[in-house]
Amino acid sequence: xxxxxxxxxxxxxxxxxxxxxxxxxxxxxxxxxxxxxxxxxxxxxxxxxxxxxxxxxxxxxxxxxxxxxxxxxxxxxxxxxxxxxxxxxxxxxxxxxxxxxxxxxxxxxxxxxxxxxxxxxxxxxxxxxxxxxxxxxxxxxxxxxxxxxxxxxxxxxxxxxxxxxxxxxxxxxxxxxxxxxxxxxxxx
Amino acid sequence: xxxxxxxxxxxxxxxxxxxxxxxxxxxxxxxxxxxxxxxxxxxxxxxxxxxxxxxxxxxxxxxxxxxxxxxxxxxxxxxxxxxxxxxxxxxxxxxxxxxxxxxxxxxxxxxxxxxxxxxxxxxxxxxxxxxxxxxxxxxxxxxxxxxxxxxxxxxxxx
Numbered sequence: 001x002x003x004x005x006x007x008x009x010x011x012x013x014x015x016x017x018x019x020x021x022x023x024x025x026x027x028x029x030x031x032x033x034x035x036x037x038x039x040x041x042x043x044x045x046x047x048x049x050x051x052x053x054x055x056x057x058x059x060x061x062x063x064x065x066x067x068x069x070x071x072x073x074x075x076x077x078x079x080x081x082x083x084x085x086x087x088x089x090x091x092x093x094x095x096x097x098x099x100x101x102x103x104x105x106x107x108x109x110x111x112x113x114x115x116x117x118x119x120x121x122x123x124x125x126x127x128x129x130x131x132x133x134x135x136x137x138x139x140x141x142x143x144x145x146x147x148x149x150x151x152x153x154x155x156x157x158x159x160x161x162x163x164x165x166x167x168x169x170x171x172x173x174x175x176x177x178x179x180x181x182x183x184x185x186x187x188x
Numbered sequence: 189x190x191x192x193x194x195x196x197x198x199x200x201x202x203x204x205x206x207x208x209x210x211x212x213x214x215x216x217x218x219x220x221x222x223x224x225x226x227x228x229x230x231x232x233x234x235x236x237x238x239x240x241x242x243x244x245x246x247x248x249x250x251x252x253x254x255x256x257x258x259x260x261x262x263x264x265x266x267x268x269x270x271x272x273x274x275x276x277x278x279x280x281x282x283x284x285x286x287x288x289x290x291x292x293x294x295x296x297x298x299x300x301x302x303x304x305x306x307x308x309x310x311x312x313x314x315x316x317x318x319x320x321x322x323x324x325x326x327x328x329x330x331x332x333x334x335x336x337x338x339x340x341x342x343x344x345x346x
Contacts, residue, residue: 019257026253034248051248055256059263128243131236146204147240153206172200175236179199182235 003029003072011071015062022062026055032149033079039144040083040137042129046090050083057082076151076159080141087137134181139174146171191225194218198229203237 006028013021030051037050057078065071132140145151145159156167194215201207202215219226 022260023253023257026256030248030252031245034252035245038246048249048252051252052256052259056259056263059260124239124242125244127239131239143240147237148243150241153204168200171204172196175199175203175232178236179231182231 001028003032003075006071011062011065014059015065022059025058029075030055033075036076036079036144036149037083037086039132039148040080040141041087041090042133043090046083046086050079050086053082054078073155073158076145076155077161080145080159084137084141087140091137131178131181134177135174139170139177142167142170143174143178189214189218191218191222194222194225195228198225199232202229203232 001024006025010021010024014025033051033054034047037047038044041047041050054075058075061074065074132143135143141160142156145156146153151159153164153167156162157164160167162170197207197211197215202212207215219229
C-alpha cells in the first residue's frame with residue numbers, strides 16, 4: 001500500500017485509537033516522508049526526526065481531520081514544512097551529509113552482485129546529494145517534490161502553499177543553478 | 189519561437205510534462221532546427237532530471253516505528269501537574285527543586301531551633317525555681333531555733 005491508497009475508513013479507524021490502523025498508515029506513508037525529509041535536509045538524523053514529528057502530529061490531528069480534504073496533500077505539506085524547519089534550524093550547524101556507508105534501511109543486500117549494486121547506488125546518491133547541496137532549502141523542496149517524488153505543479157503548490165507560477169519559477173531557477181554546476185563539473 | 193522562449197519552456201513545463209500538445213509541437217519544431225537548444229535540452233534531461241529521478245529511495249529504519257509508537261503511547265498517558273510544569277518551564281524545574289529543598293530545610297531548622305530554645309528556657313526556669321526553694325530552706329538555718337517553729341507555721345500554714 002502507498003500513500004495514495006490510504007482510505008478514509010483506515011483514517012477513521014486510526015482516529016478512534018486503532019493502533020493497527022495507525023501502523024498501516026505509517027507503513028504506507030513513512031517512506032514518502034522519510035525520503036522527502038532526506039532530500040530537503042540531507043541528514044539521516046533530521047529525516048528520522050521529521051518522520052517522528054510528522055506522525056505524532058498526524059496522531060494528534062486525526063480526531064479533528066476533515067476527511068473531505070486530501071490526506072495526501074496534508075501529508076505532503078506537513079512533511080515538507082517539518083523538514084524545512086529542521087533544515088533551517090540546522091543551517092547554523094556544520095553541514096552534515098547522509099552517511100551512506102551505514103545501514104540506513106536500504107534494501108537488504110546479500111551476495112557480491114548486490115554489494116556492487118549497493119556501491120553504485122551509493123555513488124548515484126552522492127551525486128544527487130552534491131547537486132541538492134547547491135540549492136537553497138526552498139528550491140531544494142521544489143526539486144525534491146517534483147523530480148524525486150513526482151508531484152505535479154498543482155500538488156507542489158498545495159503542499160508548499162504557493163501559487164503554480166511561483167512553483168514554476170522556483171523549479172526554473174533551481175534547474176538553472178544545477179545546469180551551471182553540471183557544466184562546471186564537466187569542464188573540470 | 190526564439191531560443192529564449194524555447195529554453196524557458198524546456199526547463200519547466202516541457203521537462204515536467206505540464207505542457208499542452210500544441211506548445212509541445214512548437215518546441216519540438218524549434219528543437220528540430222536548433223542544435224544549441226537540442227544540446228541544452230539534453231543537458232537538462234541527462235544532467236539533472238535523470239540522476240534525480242533515478243536516485244534510490246530509502247526505507248526508514250525499522251526501529252523508527254517503535255520510537256514513534258512509544259511517543260504516541262506517552263501522549264495518551266495521564267499528564268501530572270509536574271509534567272505540565274516541566275514542559276512549560278523546562279529551564280526552571282531544577283531551580284525550583286533546589287529552592288524547595290532550601291526552603292524546607294530552612295523551615296525545619298527554624299522549627300528545631302525554636303523547640304530546643306523553648307525546652308532550654310523551661311529547664312532554666314525550673315532550675316532557678318528549685319534553687320530558690322533550696323535557698324529558702326537554707327535560710328532557715330540562720331533563724332534562731334526558738335523562731336523556727338513560728339516561721340514554719342507562717343510558710344506552710346501548719
